[in-house]
Each structure stands twice: as structure tokens, then as C-alpha cells.
Amino acid sequence: MNGTIVLKMLLLVGALNTVSLASTADQLVVVVHKDNPINELTRSQLIDLYMGKYVAFPDGRRAQPIDIDNDSKLKEQFYLELVGMPLNRVNAYWSRVRFSGNARPPIQQGNQQAALQFLATTDSAITYIFASNITDDVKVVYQFDE
Known part of the structure; x- marks a missing residue:
């Protein structure tokens, strides 16, 4: 009986770890070109950039926000988490x-890969992606809390 309980507990712990890893991989992050001198942005700074209040990073360099156009679920999640508004209000x-x-x-870029390709050639670009799509060409400057 004890062996069965231990096995069930190990299976449960393994399942929980898998769920945790999956949710981390789908965590929304904001990235810039790897050579961009900005290392971190605040939520307020992101709102200013993505809602058109400012057109530059905090250091004064031009910023070019990118939206993921053909993935409405990702875009909806981004704006809900960023400004608390559904996509139709945005x-x-x-x-x-x-x-x-x-x-x-x-x-507008069609998908995360297109946004990452644009970002790789444009050091002023900034976009949002799922953490599972992070590459060596980008730097994470903001992570949304789960």
C-alpha cells in the first residue's frame, strides 16, 4: 500500500512539474534586439510605447513597437495583460x-516568427512573444507575471 501511495505522489509531482514547465514556456515576454542597450522596461513604459504616447525608449532612441496581427489570441492576451482592455477596445x-x-x-507582423525576423534586422524594434520562442537574437526586457 505504501508503495502505491508513493508512486501516486511521484506521478502527481511529475504532472505538476510538466504543467509548470508548459505555463512557463507560454509566458508572455517583451523582447528587443540583442544589441539594444535597454535591459529592462517597466509596464508603464510599455504602455506608453504600445499606446502611442512615446515613440522612443527611455534613453531617447527611437522605438518601433510591433504587433502580432494574425494571432489574435496572443495579441488579445498581450493587451489584456498590458492595459486591461480587450482587443476591440484597443x-x-x-x-x-x-x-x-x-x-x-x-x-503589424503576421506571426511571432515574422516579428522576430523584423526585430533581428531592426535594432529599434520591440515586440511580444511567448517565452518558448525566445532566440539568441533577442533580449527579454519585460516578463508578464503569470
């Missing part, structure tokens, strides 16, 4: 701002 916000001519929305 889109409505950008429609108003674009009409006023005061700011430009982030550049």
Missing part, C-alpha cells in the same frame, strides 16, 4: 488616435 482606441493624426499604431 482597436477602437487606435481608430480614434489614427484619425487625430497624433500617433501611429505599432507595425
